[in-house]
Amino acid sequence: MMLVVLALLIWMSMWVLNVRLATGENANTRTIGLSVPAIFGLTILVVWELLVRGLDVPLVILPAPSHVLATFFSELPTLWLDLQQTFLKGALSGYIIGCGAAFLTAILVDRYDFLKRGLLPVGNFVAALPIVGTAPILVMWFGFDWQSKAAVVVVMVFFPMLVNTVAGLQETTAMQRDLMRTYGAGYWPSLTKLRLPAAMPFIFNGLKISTTLALIGAIVAEFFGSPTMGMGFRISTSVGQLALDMVWAEIVVAALAGSAFYGVVALVEKSVTFWHPSQRK
Amino acid sequence: MAPNANSIVISANALDLTFQTADAPVHALKDVSLDISQGDFVSFIGPSGCGKTTFLRCIAGLETPTGGTLTVNGMTADEARRARAYGYVFQAAGLYPWRTIAGNIKLPLEIMGYSRAEQNDRVARVLDLVELSDFGAKFPWQLSGGMQQRASIARALAFDADILLMDEPFGALDEIVRDHLNEQLLALWARTNKTIAFVTHSIPEAVYLSTKIVVMSPRPGRITDVIESPLPKERPLDIRDSPEFIEIAHRVREGLRAGHEDD
Amino acid sequence: MGKGLPVLTVVAAMFALWYAAVPFMNVKETLTGLERAGAVVTPDNPIERRDLSSFGLVFGNSFAIPATYAQDRPRLPAPHQVAQDLWETTVLKNVSSKRSLVYHGWITLSATLLGFAIGTAAGILLAVGIVHNRAMDMSVMPWAIASQTIPILAIAPMIIVVLNSIGIQGLIPKAIISAYLSFFPVVVGMVKGLRAPDAMQLDLLKTYNASQNQGFWKLRLPASMPYLFASLKIGVAAALVGAIVAELPAGGARGLGGRMLTGSYYGQMVQIWSALVLAAALAAALVLLIGIAQRLTLKRMGLS
Secondary structure, three states, X not given: XXXXXXXXXHHHHHHHHHHHHHHOOOOOOHHHHHHHXXXXXXXXXXXXXXXXXXXXXXXXXXXXXXXXXXHHHHOHHHHXXXXXXXXXXXXXXXXXXXXXXXXXXXXXXXXXHHHHHHHHHHHHHHHOOOHHHHHHHHHHHHOOOHHHHHHHHHHHHHHHHHHHHXXXXXXXXXXXXXXXXXXXXXXXXXXXXXXXXXXXXXXXXXXXHHHHHHHHHHHHHHOOOOOOOOHHHHHHHHHHXXXXXXXXXXXXXXXXXXXXXXXXXXXXXXXXXXXXXXXXX | OOOOOOOEEEEEEEEEXXXXXXXXXXXXXEEEEEEEXXXXXXXXXXXXXXXXXXXXXXXXXOOOOOEEEEEEOOEEHHHHHHOOOEEEEOOOOOOOOOOOHHHHHHHHXXXXXXXXXXXXXXXXXXXXXXXXXXXXXXXXXXXXXXXHHHHHHHHHHOOOOOEEEEEOOOOOOOHHHHHHHHHHHHHHHHHHOOEEEEEEOOHHHHHHXXXXXXXXXXXXXXXXXXXXXXXXXXXXHHHHHOHHHHHHHHHHHHHHHHHOOOO | OOOHHHHHHHHHHHHHHHHHHHHHHHHHHXXXXXXXXXXXXXXXXXXXXXXXXXXXXXXXXXXXXXXXXXXXXXXXXXXXXXXXXXXXXHHHOOOOOOOOHHHHHHHHHHHHHHHHHHHHHHHHHHHHHHHHOHHHHHHHHHHHHHHHHOOHHHHHHXXXXXXXXXXXXXXXXXXXXXXXXXXHHHHHHHHHHHOOOOHHHHHHHHHOOOOHHHHHHHHHHHHHHHHHXXXXXXXHHHHHHHHHHHOOOOOOOOHHHHHHHHHXXXXXXXXXXXXXXXXXXXXXXXXXHHHHHHHHHHHHOOOO
16 A cells, blocks of 8 residues: 555656756756656656556556566567567568559659549548558468568558659659740650659658657557567467466567657658758757 | 850840630740840849749750740750759748758759869858858858849859849848848849849849849740840949939839839 | 539449459360360360460350359459359348348448448547647647658558457457547548638627637537538548458457458358448448538538
């Protein structure tokens, strides 16, 4: 009971501290901007730990963060193997193939007005569908190994990427196009010097959306069959064995991989579209 | 003076342009005839809808007239566009935000296939011409509006076109910056001997800059008056207080008013 | 030129491709079946056939092409087979039968709708809190944004099993996952929307000495509507995906996700395709409904 009371006390004092920080005079500085969410996140972990210990929550319902952390480090080789299988082989290869194919298709579609009018509404429609449902089909076609996971990822990222790239290629103003015409510039100079650079913010938007989709696709596809490794496989079998500490460790890995993947793409975006108003300092 | 000092570079004869819109056809240009000689500074002035910008775009080959003839350097406007006969300056600077100022000026040079060394030479030269030499490595969004517009003029000057088409280039700038750029433009014109066609809706600007002022009026877009300016080529800013200047400005204003009588 | 003709062309091209792919995908199994029934196929040795490409097999056995469209367990069912299965499992079956897709579809849809309602309500409430409370904004918002980069869907099986172990089964666990997935897009979109009014509009209300409440109801909430609807569309699609994935570990073989899973266990491709088509139709219908609500609301507000 002591621990539960302690948890409540910590929660309340965190809140008072954060309100002080957020309304204090230095609230707009970078340090405070970073420390407020950090304090919040840390408090959640501490309160979680104390509540699990204080209330004696069984492992099969919720393991304590310290328990998850211990499992994370003791099972590091397995987790690394799973990450390789799901992220490096399945998600990443599918991401590259899918986004690359969508990019090339977008360039092609953009050249023909008829195709653009036809494919864009269809693409928008498909982008809203539960494409992850193609996973059982693709697993049957491409087998249990990473190839089928990559195929699911390709299908999942293709349309969001296509729609974003096509939209981006239309992003130029009439004046910018007229300028190109006054130079007597043909299709390729206009594409490489004007329309592709102008499309970059949109292309990166598609690439960023696709990072999350890629991981989801690769993990969920493993629920339909996989070799005896991979994050989705480990999650579903560990859930079956009620080894929730392992599930949580795997979720930590997924969260780290997901944010790292997104972060890398966002960093590249920052260096490519430094000129865009949203990126300027 | 160059041997072809008085040769005609742009010649429009009975030009007509009708836009087909959803409700009714718009007669943007009607029976427009005008000759522009080498080295002229011609201003087009008139209320909005008078066709001054449309006429400039016809010269640039960006619009196709529906009647009459138009030659630029003895070619059709479209041939002249492909031969890169002119530099065009738009209302907004329209610099690419992802290129530096120098990179923006290089853009036409890259498209037209100049060598790397030649590109750098020319960029340095035109940056000097518009007094932006220290800003080549900056990005457009780091510069003021007036500096951006100067860079866009440099971009239009970078290749060897002897015609400069300018569509209200200083329209979005404040009066003080505009005065300064007008002075600079006159100096630049004197130094390069280019032929300049300049669209504006400011009477003082038109009178101060031009050797020839073309007054236009709307519905249908047409020329109502062409005024040859008696002002000397050397024009300090305070020439705008001289009686000659005021008299021409008065005539332009009369021409604009006459065009409005049918409203 | 409108959109109708190009869209129809693209859709027709997709179906044509689908039909064209069927013989190549199904040729091997078809030939094995035909051979067993006594037909002469080339080559007549299954092992040799295994090493040949589908192209070679289809062109070497063109007589078998019609049969590839009529397989019981095709690797790729033809569109009309899927349509026929859909017809049989929706219209011809009693809706309370376990073999009726309407029955399974309703199980998934009810979880989706319940979860979507919970997630949206919670999302809007949190967004209101974030906009009005700076400490909440600074504490929670970075996590809400970061969580969008994380494959949240991965925890679906765990939530199902944990809730199962404390005795909660059926609709609620699935709805919780749906709610969880639709929650974050709504929070982020709604915060953006409630912050949409610019400084001038806020200053105008200050000159009226309007209270924070009045500011919320008269300016922030109306201004947030376009953003809310945009994120509702994302949220409802995510909720449906959540409900389907939540049905995978449930093992009860109920719902569209369950149909997909049993289909993949027993190699019933047609069943998977039918469930997939119905799931797609549900997603499209839900997004369409929100689109209609959006148009009506924005029209009444004079925003469109």
